[in-house]
Amino acid sequence: MKISVVKNILEANERIAQQNRQLFDQKGVVVMNLMSSPGAGKTSLLERTIEGLKDEVKMGVIEGDIQSSKDAERIAGKGIPVVQINTGGACHLDGNMIRDTFDQFDFDQLDLLMVENVGNLVCPAEFHVGEDFKAMILSVTEGDDKPSKYPLMFRESKVLLINKIDLLPHVDCSVERIREEALRINPHLEIFEVSCKSGEGLEAWFQWLKEFVAQRRAGFQAS
């Protein structure tokens, strides 16, 4: 009984996510669904990415939080379109919440829509929102045992950003072990080691993202 209810919710979400996806395809907008534990650095990564790519990629942001508009205020300071979703308790974003923001964007003016999910290493991985790809952040302060304890998010993600590497001298965490465990779960993961604080490693991420957006948009135009 409980299982079938959950399955129905997931199926209903899947239909809406696919409708979102169709609209994004028509408009030529690439969509990233960014996930992590609370405080791993999602908003900081978005701020850095906007700074790094704003002259080359037209970006917009959806901020998902249970409550508060602090993250949207941070992003608005960067001068790009941003919409805050407050889930009012829900532990993840779903397709419907994303659809409800559509009238607040001019998609013809966007190349890349970055969706910051609720801080949660579990539930967001189960709900598509219409994204092209999922990216996740793991902070080195969370420890190197996380891939085997929270495997679904590592399996669903195309990109893993290992953040806060500036803190490595002060924490017991092996980046090599994160890499090994994460790649065992998902051998296709693109992994970047970064510090949103010092800026280390971000250039490789910007380059990858810029190329991914260009290739994906070329695919939209061809089809």
Added chain:
Amino acid sequence: MKISVVKNILEANERIAQQNRQLFDQKGVVVMNLMSSPGAGKTSLLERTIEGLKDEVKMGVIEGDIQSSKDAERIAGKGIPVVQINTGGACHLDGNMIRDTFDQFDFDQLDLLMVENVGNLVCPAEFHVGEDFKAMILSVTEGDDKPSKYPLMFRESKVLLINKIDLLPHVDCSVERIREEALRINPHLEIFEVSCKSGEGLEAWFQWLKEFVAQRRAGFQAS
């Protein structure tokens, strides 16, 4: 429709949690439900607490993880009874999962059962398991904006442990701001600033916990 389904699940859980509570009361076992984001230091706090109180308080542990038995192995190394629950995907522990462990404990030999929930700052706060109180950990690496963004867990918890204070020189986080925001949400919070790595601040936590267990158990015996 979706709301009523969720409500039914919560109500069914509440009944089982109350049954668990009755059994714990009869057996004189105090139960702590420990919650936090992934990697904030739940297992480290349990290890330290076991070391600090093992001569004075008879303890047992339930480890909740989506997958893996790494945490139970760490706790088993401390020589106290421990049971690992693998939720197989579920983002929180519920009353039923706790009940399923009962035949693996001798509750007459326990004063305090410590339940480590799944690493998640959202969902576990909604599900009672039959605990006397909820305790939560916030690591300073997660940032000082977390109380206002994840208010339910701060509201539901009796105790807030602010962990990893040894990292304060290296992160942008104000413990004062955490305290202010957390106390605005829940003025009754007991707050401890600790480092499970250096041991700083833990003595006050041990003392509080020891006294809470003694007082609560005196109440069981009186009633």
